[in-house]
Amino acid sequence: MSKILKAYENIDFLKSPSARILRIMSEFVEPQARFQQNNIKDTVVFFGSARLQSREDAENQLELVKQDSPGDEAAISKAETGLRNSRYYEDAVELSKRVTQWSMKNYYNNGRRYVVCTGGGPGIMEAANKGAYLAGGKSIGLNISLPFEQFANVYLEDELNFEFHYFFMRKFWFAYPAKAIVIFPGGFGTLDELAEILTLVQTGKIKKDMKILIYDKIFWEQIINFEKFAENGMISPGDLSLFTICETVDQMEQELLAHFEKVKDKDKLM
Secondary structure, X not given: OOOXXXXXXXXXXXXXXXXXXXXXXXXXXXXXXXXXHOXXXXXXXXXXXXXOOOHHHHHHHHHHHHHHXXXXXXXXXXXXXXXHHHHHHXXXXXXXXXXXXXXXXXXXXXXXXXXEEEOOOOOHHHHHHHHHHHOOOOOEEEEEOOOOOOOOOOOOOHHHEEEEOOHHHHHHHHHOOEEEEEEOOOOHHHHHHXXXXXXXXXXXXXXXXXXXXXXXXXXXXXXXXXXXXXXXXXXXXXXXXXXXXXXXXXXXXXXXXXXXXXXXXXXXXX
C-alpha cells in the first residue's frame, strides 16, 4: 500500500485549481516572512520600462546595427532612440544610489528603511537595483513569471529576490510597504502601475502619506494629458496634486528626502 500524503505534501493537489487560494496566500505570507527576517521596514518603489538599456549597452547596440545593417534606416533609428532613452536608465541608477546612501546613513541601525524596490527584471528595474548595489546596500526585486522580457537582474541577492505568479499579489507588495513611488518612462505595465497607485491614493484605499514622482514631463505629456482629466470633469482639480512631475535627478532626490524628513516623526512611532 502506497504512503498516504498529507495535503500540504501533495504537490498535485497544491498545483490544482482547488488549492488556488493556498497559492495566493503563500504569495502573501512568504514575502512577509522574508521582509521580517531582513528587517525591511518600508520601501521606495521604482517603476519603468523593462526595455531600456544602459548607455554603454545602447552605444554598443547602435554600433552593432551600423556595422551589420548600414542601410537599414529603421533599425538605425530604433537603436538611436534606444541610446537617447538610455539616460533614463542612468538617471535611475543615480537616484537609487543616492536614496540608498541616505537611507544607510540615517536608518540602517534601526531597521532597513526606504529600501529600493523594483520588479526585479531588466531596464529601469535593473538600473534601480544596480544603484542600490553600487551604494553598498540591499534592494528588493518582486519578479513575476512572464513568457518574455522578464528575468531577474544580476544586482539582486537571493534573500530579497522574489518570483510571483499572481500579478495582484505582486502589486500588493509593491504598494503595502511603499512610502514613495518613482515612475520612469515605460509602456503598458508602467502605465497600469501608475494608474493603479493613483487610484488607490485618490480613493483613500492607501491612507498613508505616499510620495508619487513622475519623471520627464515631455515624455508623459505625450502619453497622458493629466490636465484634461480635470478640465473635462473626470477628476477633481485637487487630484493633480497627488503626484509631482520632475525633470532632474536632483529634483527627484530633493522631493524624496524632503518627504522622508517630513514623516520622520511618524517613523519613530512605528
